[in-house]
Amino acid sequence: MKFFIDTANLGHIREAHELGILDGVTTNPSLMAKEGISGQANIGNHYRAICEIVVGDVSAEVIATDFKGMVEEGKRLADLAENIVVKVPMIKDGVKAIAHFVEIGIRTNCTLVFSAAQAILAAKAGASYVSPFIGRIDDTNWDGMLLIKEMAEIYAIQGYETEILAASIRSSRHIVEAAKNGADIVTCPLSAILGMLKHPLTDIGLEQFLADHRKVNG
Ligand code: G3P
Numbered sequence: 001m002k003f004f005i006d007t008a009n010l011g012h013i014r015e016a017h018e019l020g021i022l023d024g025v026t027t028n029p030s031l032m033a034k035e036g037i038s039g040q041a042n043i044g045n046h047y048r049a050i051c052e053i054v055v056g057d058v059s060a061e062v063i064a065t066d067f068k069g070m071v072e073e074g075k076r077l078a079d080l081a082e083n084i085v086v087k088v089p090m091i092k093d094g095v096k097a098i099a100h101f102v103e104i105g106i107r108t109n110c111t112l113v114f115s116a117a118q119a120i121l122a123a124k125a126g127a128s129y130v131s132p133f134i135g136r137i138d139d140t141n142w143d144g145m146l147l148i149k150e151m152a153e154i155y156a157i158q159g160y161e162t163e164i165l166a167a168s169i170r171s172s173r174h175i176v177e178a179a180k181n182g183a184d185i186v187t188c189p190l191s192a193i194l195g196m197l198k199h200p201l202t203d204i205g206l207e208q209f210l211a212d213h214r215k216v217n218g
Helices: 010-018 029-034 040-053 069-077 093-104 115-125 133-137 144-158 172-180 190-195 200-217
Strands: 003-004 022-025 057-061 084-089 108-113 130-131 162-167 187-189
Touching: 003 010, 003 190, 010 040, 010 130, 010 190, 022 187, 040 057, 040 069, 057 108, 069 084, 069 093, 084 093, 093 108, 093 115, 108 115, 115 130, 115 144, 130 144, 133 144, 144 162, 144 172, 172 187, 172 190, 187 190
Parallel strands: 003 022, 003 187, 022 057, 057 084, 084 108, 108 130, 130 162, 162 187
Antiparallel strands: none
16 A cells, blocks of 8 residues: 655655655645645646655646636646646536546546545546545545445456545544555554554554663663
């Protein structure tokens, strides 16, 4: 399973990259706004800066919601760097735009996916990635992981090449469950990645090893 970081924060992206486990980055308009990035030129420069840190794919989301607007914006984003993947929402014009991007050789990430039906449509249109939002499904008292499991089964049966990118990941437990249920990629905040390092017995064990070493070595 590949690891993407879900942020527009350059410091967090660098930290995950330096850990040596980072395969890519996803962003969305909320994450860009959180970093205070506004205006077409600044947004473009920020994506370029992200693409200089990571060699893997970087998802850049369109703001337009009509076919023509999404195509224009997507082409502009794709021109910024070779590893840009255009993120397109799961709406009617979005599906149409994804199919068009396939024809002109631009890779896409279909976002805001909450059902297996939507996931089938995204794959059928030819999205490179599809992003089911696990945490937001959990927020509605449903089980987001059931969607990952169902999608993995359907994609395997149908031979779809679209990669399942588990998004809206909130904890290291989500990452483990996504791996068990067949996600190809998880995209998560730095806190969830660093959370995977933690176990109290690791800390206790290391403290003991070092104390024993000091007893005989000073
Ligand atoms: O990649 C989508 C993700 O950013 C949504 O996460 O935590 O806002 O539901 P969240």
